[in-house]
Amino acid sequence: MTKNRETNRLIHEKSPYLLQHAHNPVDWFPWGEEAFQKAQKEDKPVFLSIGYSTCHWCHVMAHESFEDNDVAQALNKDFVSIKVDKEERPDIDAVYMTVCQAVTGRGGWPLTIIMSPNQKPFFAGTYFPKTKHYQIPGLLDILSAVTEEWKKNRRDLEETGDKIIQALNKAEGEEKGIHWDTEAGFAARRMVTEAKELFQSSFDEKYGGFGESPKFPSPHNLMFLLRCYKLEKDESALYMVEKTLRYMYRGGIFDHIGFGFSRYSTDNKWLVPHFEKMLYDNALLAIIYLETFQITEKEIYRMIAAKTLDYILREMTDSEGGFYSAQDADSEGIEGKYYVFDPAETIRLLGEEDGAYFNEYFDISERPNFEEGSIPNLIKNELYEQNDSKIDDLIKKVYEYRLTRTMLHKDDKQLTSWNSLMIVAFAKAYKALNDDKYLQAAEKAAAFISNSLSKENGKLFVRYREGEAAGDGTLDDYAFFIWALLEIYEANYNSNYLDQAIKLSKIMQKQFWDEKSGGFFLTDKDxxxxxxxxxxxxxxxxxSGNSAACYVLIKLSKLTGMQEPKELANKQLGFLMKHVAGYPAGHSFALMAFMMEYYTESFLCENGVCS
Known part of the structure; x- marks a missing residue:
């Protein structure tokens, strides 16, 4: 494997992910006309690779293939290669991830697509090694086979692309909702019950969470179950929420030294995470811990929420008030190296007595629980709820020591949608914990979006980095930012936030609503x-953006009494019904909107707990 230190076109981009590939020997293009014109002119297929900067398997494929001269030679000779940051271009990612799932039955990142110069995809997959490994085809073999087929059977490949596109557009055209009325409301309640039963059937009684490994936090599922308890006094729903929240905290998915949650757990007991930390996970998890604290008044949930938010303020907040996107899983090319310890190491740092106490508390032993080190965790610690000032002091020392290790890569771009979710978390934290610093963080971040991620006409951008905003805002950007503005309004009662939410809801309707079949498109019509x-x-x-749009329209209509958002919300409820009916547990946030509408004013519970 040989690295070429020369740069390609990606060196001129702002995306941290694209910049990571700017020194590849692959002649990468960013997505744009230049790449497709070259493909047309030279009559070559397009190789599209989509990922994000803190993605472990994206790093692996980059090291194995995109830094390799053999792969680069094959790509540069017979293909036009395009790199896309999925977080900067969620529209491109959504389109081609749908293609991948339709063709292969699964998806993930890195996403690998091969298409014609007119963007018709005929091959899809995710990670591929350079050469065949077990049952995974090798990228060199794939490129060779596609090159041969392109020369001999190009028409067949293009017909495959046509069929894929026709199937996607047919599926979209068939989407028509129902009329939302009293009968639909009763049907929605049945869906709520069905979703709850589906969660119960897959619930892990020992460690919480749902299904087998890998386990994802999916906080919106827990938010839904919490509302089942609040509205119907369903103790089993609260039990599932509390069990899951406690064991996620006790496991290694929570960073007990620096705080905050990793993306998911690779095992069933939340011990070994995929170590990258995403802004959206920490925002949504902070929300569910806060809501559970408000309902149960148990100190453990307040403490976990506060630690999570303090991590964001300390490590993930820009001086202008926006929030960074993610921290990497890898350091020095090794996943998790930054986070693990061995017992001798902590004893050298803390001394014999304190080191031994720390190791026992966090289960750091001579028998490592992750490769050659131990992930601090509280799975065996039955006293984890008790305040331990000694441990708090030792954690600070270990944290400072850990900062001397090779620093983790931080994706410092600021995304409108994810920033909005974190604003919701901080606004809710102010209402739940009555600490001014949380409201100030929410207000400052909202001002940042208004000033740096908004156009003169009021429309939104997708991302901001190094003084540059880019990308046409998607439905998620509008729906989540409206939610954020409404939460701040409920926290400080400043009508400017409500006025801004109303204006954005009108833009959302104008630019994204499907007048023919109902529902909101992901992308702006322009x-x-x-x-x-x-x-x-x-x-x-x-x-989903459609679920969030429905939720905020109902919320907006209840806060203002305005008829326009209420009428649109009713249409959106009808649109969502058909989709939710197919698999209610996969649409938990839409069910939260159903519950808000079905239970009407009873849903606006005391202190804004579940509003």
Missing amino acids: AEGLIYRPKETYDGAVP
């Missing part, structure tokens, strides 16, 4: 046209 215009409803790592 944005770049792709092979199809997606309309997402399924909740993934964050709630």
Whole structure:
């Protein structure tokens, strides 16, 4: 493997992910006309690779293939290669991830697509090693086979692309909702019950969470269950929430030294995480811990929420008030190296007595729980709820020591949608914990979005980095920022935030609403046209834009009494019904909107707990 230190076109980009590939020997293009014109002119297929800067498997594929001269030679000779940051271009990612899932039945990052010069995809997959490894085809073999097929059977490849696009557009065109009325409301309540039962059937009684490993936090599922308890006094729902929240904190998915949560756990007991920390996870997890504290008044949840938010303020907040996107899983090319310890190391740092106490408390032993080190955790510690001032002091020393290690890469771009979710968390924290620093953080971040991520016409950008805002805002940006503004309004009662939310809701309707079939498109009607215009409803790592749009429209209509958002919300409820019916547990945030509407004023519970 040989690294070429010369630069390619990506050196002129702002995306941290694209800049990570600026020194590859692959002749990368950013997404744009130049790349597709070259492909047309030279009659070459397009190799599209989509990922993000803190993605472990993106790093692996980069080291194995994109830094390799053999792979670069194959790509540069027979393809036009494009790199896309999925967080900067969620529209491109959504389109081609749908393609991948339709073709292969699964998805993930890095996302690998090969298409014709007119953007018709005919091959899709995720991670591929350089050469065949077990049952995973090698990238060199794939490139060779595609090159041969492109020369001999190009028409067949293009027909495959046509069929894929036709299927996607047909599926979108068939989406028509129902009329939201009393009968639909009763149907929605049945869906709430069905979703709750689906969660119960997959609940892990020992460690909390749902299903087998890997386990994802999916905080919006817990928010839904918390509302099942609040509205129907369902003790089993609260039990699932509390069990999951406690064991996530006790495991290694929570960083007990620097605080904050990693993206997911690779095992069933939340011990070994995929170590990258994402802004959206920490925002949504802070929200559910805060809400659970408000309902149960148990100090443990307040403490975990406060630690999570303090981590964001300390390590993930820009001087202008915005929030950074993520911290990497890898340091020195090794996943998790920054986070693990061995017992001798902590004893050298803290002394014999304090080091032994620290090691026992966090289960750091001679038998490592992750490769050659131990991830601090509280799984075996039954006294984890008790305040331990000695441990608090030792954690500070270990944290300062850990800072001397090779620093983690930080994706410092600031995304409108994820910043908005964190604003919601800080606004809710102020209401729950009555600490002014949280409200100040929410207000400052909202001002940052208004000043640096908004256009003169009031429309939103996707991202900001190094003084530059870019990308046409997607549905998620509008829906989440409206939610953030409404939460701040409920915290400080400054009507300017409510007025701004109303204005953005009108832009959202004008630019994203589908007048023909109902529902909101992901992309602005004036944005770049792709092979199809997606309309997402399924909740993934964050709630879907359509679910969030419905939620904020209902919330806005209840706060203002305005008829326009109420009428649009009713149409959106009808649109979502068809999708939610197919798999209610996959649409928990939409169900929260259903519950807010179905239970009407009873849902606006005391102190704004579940509003």
